Amino acid sequence: MITHTCVFRLRHAGGSAEEAAFVAAALELAAIAGVRNLDVVRQTSPKAPYSHCLTMEFATQADYDSYMAHPDHVAFTRDRWDREVTAFMILDYEPLGRQPVPRPRPGAAPVAGRTTTGTSR
């Protein structure tokens, strides 16, 4: 399970009609196949330069990739996000138990008990 978050600073004031309209548009992304538990929340730590966070979950990396390429997501990014968000950072979370799989060194013997799937970061 992947928790995909975009923490961002919105151009509009908290409580404004413009904020509400942006949030409503973002919440419509929940209709894209594979998106689970989508929400927009307020970021309240004064130590970070962000006002909100868009968060959602994907069961698989394929669902994540499908969302990224979906026309509704692409349109939202172009028509709303790029115009109304002044700063953002993407943070993706996965359970710690799922260890990254080291990328095999060229010529190295296979390591017992490890598969060749997964990512090395």
Added chain:
Amino acid sequence: MITHTCVFRLRHAGGSAEEAAFVAAALELAAIAGVRNLDVVRQTSPKAPYSHCLTMEFATQADYDSYMAHPDHVAFTRDRWDREVTAFMILDYEPLGRQPVPRPRPGAAPVAGRTTTGTSR
């Protein structure tokens, strides 16, 4: 409900014994009164300079403040976090429905329907 997160970069390699020891020490913070659903997860977006996230929930701001001041949290920060974490950012999340309450302007008449409690950020 406040979701308190610290996204951070750990000095140790993923999968190392040092990583496991740090995570085990962080998970012990769950014993502090008021801490709910504490977890350490992996941060996997290559677009952010962080490797992990410590996340927990508090029912109230008083629980949050109590955790921050708790001797076990202070000791963890001093003995582990400050030595083994090379970069971090605190991000706190609250439901969007809970609007920040504007700080009254000096001399302004009270605004009907608003209390004087809460924070203005």
